[in-house]
Amino acid sequence: MQVSIKWLKDYIDFNETAEKLADMLTMAGVPVENVIDPGEGLDKVITGRIEKIEPHQDSDHLQICTMNVGNSENIIIVTGAQNVAEGQIVPVAMVGAHLPNGMKISKGKLRGVMSYGMLCSAQELKLDLETLPENQKTGIFILPADTTVGINVKDHLGLNDKVLEFELTANRSDCFSVFGLVREIAALTGNKIKWPNIAVKEDEPTKISDCFSAEIKDHDLCSRFSTRMLKNVKIGPSPEWMQQRLDGAGIRPINNVVDVTNFVMIELGQPMHAYDYDEISGQKLTARRAVEGELLHTLDDTSRKAKKDMLVIADSEKAAGLAGIMGGFETEISEKTTTVILESAKFYGPSIRRTARACGLSSEASGRFERGTDSENTLRALDRAAQLLQEMGACNVCTGIVDVYPQPQQSITVNFTPEQINQHLGTAIPKQTMIDILNKLEIKTTDNGADITAYIPSWRNDISCMQDISEEISRIYGFDNIAATLPSGAALQGSQSEQQTFIDKVKDLMCSMGLYETVSFAFTHPSMFDKLNVPAEHHIRQAVPIMNPLTDDYPLVRTCLLTSVMENLARNFAHKNNDVKIFEVASVFQPVNLPVTELPVEKTKLAGALTGRRNQLGWNQSNDNLDFFDAKGIIEELLEKLAITRYTVEAGEHFAMHPGKTAVFKKGRDIIFQVGELHPSAAVAFGITKPVYIFSADIETLIKYQAKAVKSKSLPKYPAVSRDLAVIVDSTVDAGLIQKTITKSAGQYLVNLDLFDVYEGKQIEDGKKSMAFSLMFQANEKTLTDEEIDIHFSKITAELEKSCNAVLRS
Known part of the structure; x- marks a missing residue:
């Protein structure tokens, strides 16, 4: 939002400089970002008339101009411009001028002739070339023949002004208008406001209600829809003073009708739109939701497909514009327009914001509707626009208005x-x-x-x-x-929650084992579920869609942390980083139901991936690659440091992991960790050609099973007794079952159990395997005898034979 000082002074007098006023407004909560001087660099550029032109004797392209710049004596200026003629009035940069383009003017000789200044082009004055005719965009800028000689050029061009550029907060929608800013200035300076008398004379007997109608079909998106009708419209340029006001607001003048709607929008804060009445099918406009896929040809000459949640203004045949954002191409004001419908409405801000973002369109109008406009201002805006056009002699105003306002705004x-x-x-x-x-x-x-x-x-x-x-x-x-005071009250020391402290500990432990932490957006794409082999009916496919996604790559809220981990892994591979050890601790969001009617369930997960070499490349390091047991070892080390014990490790299944190469860590019925090799089809989907090992856990479950209190005990005084046990079992029996059976039947003196050998070969029957375990027994109060150990050992072998069909290997 920007506005010129001249425009503000149209409604209130004040003596403060632009800089002082900007400071006062900023301190009052209406922040001014910048004070712009559109005439900067033009202080010594004045209007001059070319009295005489002579060719330069020593040049075939230079000309010697005798200039009348309003002084007692004429000056000589040598120029290379070819579009100048005697009698023309042009901008003259005098000696000492410092032009907006950075050029500094000094006197000097050109091929032996002294020159005391420079004739200026529009580019050198940094004028807006889009508003100029083609013949003025290049060469010396020619001023009108009736321009006074010897005056500062910025006075003639209306650049003797300053512009305040505001950086307003979203809640101050009233200050997105000149009237709103004038109220603020009046409150700060105590000066009286000179409000314009807004009164329109209905000088056309035609009643708008006889030839035009309006309707609101979706009241939740449009609460008021007001229109006026103008006849005998004469399209032309708007007055110079209005063009200067719009230039100061950063809006390019187009024609009198469009300029007036823009002027009223900035003045009153009420966006408006003008329609060519003869191009409105059925002579009726309706504010309604768009039909899904409905085609809309907007003013930027672009065909768009509307979505069903967008609000459009439609005639009896088609959508005639995106409400509050951009009008339709077919109903735009043109030189052939003779009858105009002015529209002034109140639209639901969030709907306009979503539509503008979805279409990639943002305008002065949409910005105001997004922040909220005054529904009581629609008729005032119509009258103001009709009044201004009427004062220009550009129209006749029809009798009456069409105002659809079913539920008037309640005062507060x-x-x-x-x-x-x-x-x-x-x-x-x-x-x-x-x-x-x-x-x-x-x-x-x-x-x-x-x-x-x-x-x-x-x-x-x-x-x-x-x-x-x-x-x-x-x-x-x-x-x-207001005096500065310290806040009173009880001072409380901030602290982390149990979960935050636990997560910090997990991160430290993972990093200490050589893994790198990653941080990702909490968004994903539906294709990630297919790449990870997520079953069609699995709950993690039920992700919350984002109404306004950052990019098309992230339209969903994440329900599985492995999607982010695999995306980061694939990005590393794309950058030729093939040795990767990464993990992430972050939230996933599972909706209770879709569409969302309540907040999703947020859970914190831990996930990671490992691939590549086990050690950094070096002459004294092995070149072995990571395998499943590296990943499993990291999990076991983490659980040990977190004091989570008495868990079992079993073969398991996971949609993203290789069948037969997946393990689950269980505590009771709860799965506390899943680890395994990436499923071959998932590897192909991500373009990965080497083994990758992934793991996943639920933070809340890990917290549940961590030791709440750690007890210490003195080192044992008595020696331990070690026994080896080798059994032959079916090849389908896993080590976890045997370890569980041994632990259950070994009694109180078993302090350690390790699997140290697995053998399948010639000396073992087909379908069988040999598993050897090292058992350590120890007591705190005595030295155990062989007889005592034998009793426990017999119980172990008996239970293994009964539960696992195990045979003691001789």
């Missing part, structure tokens, strides 16, 4: 006491001062004695409670006038 009142305000701000502002400040902001009040009632105007949609009132009072009273 806020009751408060001065004590509440002062307690909230830590001030002692008198009651009357508060009332005066609110009245300056055109917020009417009633003093009820004990409390005050504030009647919030329709344009202040950001005020709804006492805290908002206190903000208005404090910013006009002056933040500098």
Whole structure:
């Protein structure tokens, strides 16, 4: 949002400089980002008339111009321009001028002739070339023949102004208008506002209701739809003063009708649109939701397919424009237009924002609708636009309006006491001062004695409670006038939750084992589920769709952390980094139902991947590759450091892992970890040609089983006894079952159990395998005898024979 000082002074007088005013507004919560001087560099550029042109004797392209610049004596300027002629009035940069393009002008000789300045082109003056005719875009800029000689060129071009560029917060939609800013200036300076008298004379007997109608079909997206009709419209340029005001606002003038709608939008904060009445099929406009896939030809000459949630303005045959964003190509104002329908409406801001983002269109109008406009301002905007065109002699105004406003906006009142305000701000502002400040902001009040009632105007949609009132009072009273005080109350020391502390510990442990942490967006793509072999009915396919995704690559909220891990792994491979050890701890979001009616369930997961060489490349390091047991060892080390014990490891299944090369760590019925080789089809889908080992866990489950209290005990005084046990079992029996059986039957003295050999070969029957375990027994109160160990050993072999069909190997 930007506006010129001249435009502000049309409605209020003030003596403050642009810089001072910018500082006052910024300190009052209406931040000014920049003060722009459109005439910068033109201080010594004046208008001059070419009295005489002579060819240069020593050049075939230079000309000697005798210039009248309003002084007692003419000056000589040598130029190479060929589009100049005697009698023309042109911009003259005098000696000492420092032009906007950085050129500094000094006197000097050109082929022996002294030159005391330079004739300027539009480019050298940094004028907007798009607004100029073709013959003025190059060569010396020719001014009108009636231009006064000897005046500063920025006075003639209307550049003797300054422009305030605002960086407004989204809640101050009222300040996205000149009227809103004028109210702020009046409150800060105490000066009186000179509001224009908005009155339109309906000088055309035709009633709009007899030849035009309007309708709102979707009231949740459009709450008011108002129109006026203009006849005998004469399309032409708008007045110079209006073009200068629009230039200061950063809007390029087009023609009188379009310029007036833009002018009213900036002035009142109410976007408008003008339609060619003769191009409206059925002479009716309807605000409705678009039909899915409905074609729309917009003003930028682009055909678009509308989505069903978008709001369009349609005639009886087609969509005639994207509501609040861009009008339709067929109904645009052209030189042939003679009858105009002016539209002024109130649209639902979030709908306009979503549509603008989906279409990649953003405009001055959409920005205002997104922040919220004043529904009580639609008729005023229509009258203002009709008045301005009428004053230009550009139209006749038809009788009446068509105003569809089924549910008028309810006024808001806020009751408060001065004590509440002062307690909230830590001030002692008198009651009357508060009332005066609110009245300056055109917020009417009633003093009820004990409390005050504030009647919030329709344009202040950001005020709804006492805290908002206190903000208005404090910013006009002056933040500098409020004494700084330290907050009172009990001081509490911040701390991390148990889960946060646990996650930090997990990250430290993983990094200590040589893995790198990754951080990813919490988004994914549906194709990732297919690449990871997720079953069609699996719950993680039920992901929350994002209404406005950052890119087309991330349309869903993540439900599985392995999608992010595999994406990072594939990115590493693409950059020729083939030795990868990564992990990530992050949230996944599982919706309760779709479409979403309540917040998704958020769970924190741990996932990772390993591939490539086990050690860094070096002359003294082996060149072995990582395998399944490296991944399994990392999990076992992590669980040991987290004091999670008495778990079992079994063969398992996972949709993304290789069948037969997958293990699950279980504690009771809960799976605390899954680890395995990446499924071959998943590897192909990601373009991976080497073994990759992945793992996944649920943080909440790990927290559940970590030791709550760690007990210490003294080192044993008595020696341990070691026994080896070799059994022959079916090849389908896994080590976890045997270890579980041994542990269960070994008694209280078993302190360690390790599998140290697995053998299948000639000396073993087909379908069988030999597994050898090392058992260590130890007691804290005595040295164990062989007889005591034999008792426990016999129980172990008996239980293995019974539960696992194991045979003791001799």
